[in-house]
Amino acid sequence: MGSGSTGLKKMKQLVRSMMLGALFCATMVMFVPQAQAAGDATEKGSVTNLPLPRYVSMKAAEGNVRRGPSLTHRIDWVFTRRDMPLRITAEHGHWRRVQDRDGQGGWVHYSLLSGTRTVIIEQDMMTLRTRPDPTAPVTAALEAGVVARLGECDVEWCRLNAGGFKGWAPKARLWGVGAQEIRD
Template sequence: MWNFVRAVMLALLVPLAAAAIAQDAPEPRLGAVTNLPLPRFVTLKTSEGNARRGPGLTHRIDWVFTRDGMPLLITAEYGHWRRVEDAEGVGGWMHYALLSGSRSALITADMADLHDSPSEDSTVVLRAQKDVVATLLQCTANWCRLRLAGERGWVLKSQIWGVGKDEILE
């Protein structure tokens, strides 16, 4: 009898436990306007872009980004406006026309070595100082390939900002 009761309880509890686990798994967050993943990286496509306190021209300008090609992180969407942050977490709401889906990376290491292949044993083809912006071409689990000053090279992902920790780009 007890075996029967245990079997019935187990049969009832397993689906409930599976449903509870499924509810705890985070849903991928998508932008309400674009249906693209949030957060996601983009690039400033102008030499100047105002970051406002809220999504609209009537809101006060809190910050002005002045680096064409600078990577930014979109964290929210509202109509034609995107909430963005830079590598330091500074940002605000910007009109989508100021942003590009092309990708760039900001060097965060004091000095980053760009290699000819994704290996620390490979030849260094270029060295980049902190805060240099480069075009992001490709990323593996630990390395990203950049284009900078007409050269291409691989840098450790931990030395740049503008790509997700687990993001792979082909």
Template sequence: MTKNLKNQFVGAFCAAMLLFVLAGTAFADQTRGPVTNLPLPRYVSLKASKANVRRGPSLTHRIDWVYTRRSMPLEITAEHGHWRRVRDMEGAGGWVHYSLLSGVRTVVVEQDMLPLTVRPESNTPSVAHLELGVVARLGECNADWCKISSGGYKGWAPKEVLWGVSADELRE
């Protein structure tokens, strides 16, 4: 290989690597909220017992519906100023003012009569059974199980039957 050809190859390789790094940085920036710099999407809960869900991020936008279930988990998918675009477990969404949201993590039970187990294993005793749609507070999570609490009961539930926690999310 001639020296000139080698220099061209090295130059092209360096340019390609620079583009790769810049593209990776741009992708990383897209997964962070422009206002809070927190990950997007992310889960939160409804702080208020009533929250207007609007078409856009301002008070001048039309109210599409009203959330009326305090502590309901929501997924934030976008940020604009003091507004957060959220999505609920049914896929419905809109813009909610950030003051109506809380960082306290909750989940919705997606299996009727879900057994809460003593340990994160299916063959351990149950401490309670939760009905479909129950909102529970989220505790620690390993790869497949999460510790949740509701109605004075605490126990472990399979992550796959909970809405409000990512499949790959680990919590201590």
């Protein structure tokens, strides 16, 4: 009876360990999405230690977009718009994998990028207002595709500067700023 009960005891310990492991994994799965939903950045760039993804803009008037992070990789296309907002999704040495508002992207040398924040207007004839209020007086109307410099942002509105016009715009009508992003 000694060897049979020892085997049963070991089996119970193994089952208990597996149950505790499953409970731990289930608990971790429950906590990770909550942190992401709260807007906490969980991923950091391996080179800069800055959050990923994050937004930047094109510093240069022209920049090659490559298939991989080196000069030996093929150029897939060329970005030709200075100040265009881009989203960095990965880092490798001096290279950043970027995406434009259409989700197209590739690898760009970091020297072609700027930390200056810009956005693209997503709605045609979007109005800029004097205050972050839909009833505030209009200062300008911007066409879809206009690139504007990004200023402060609250939960729903961002202050923009485009073509000498300044004002507030609804964040939901802009590409180049996070939905939960607050800027001073």
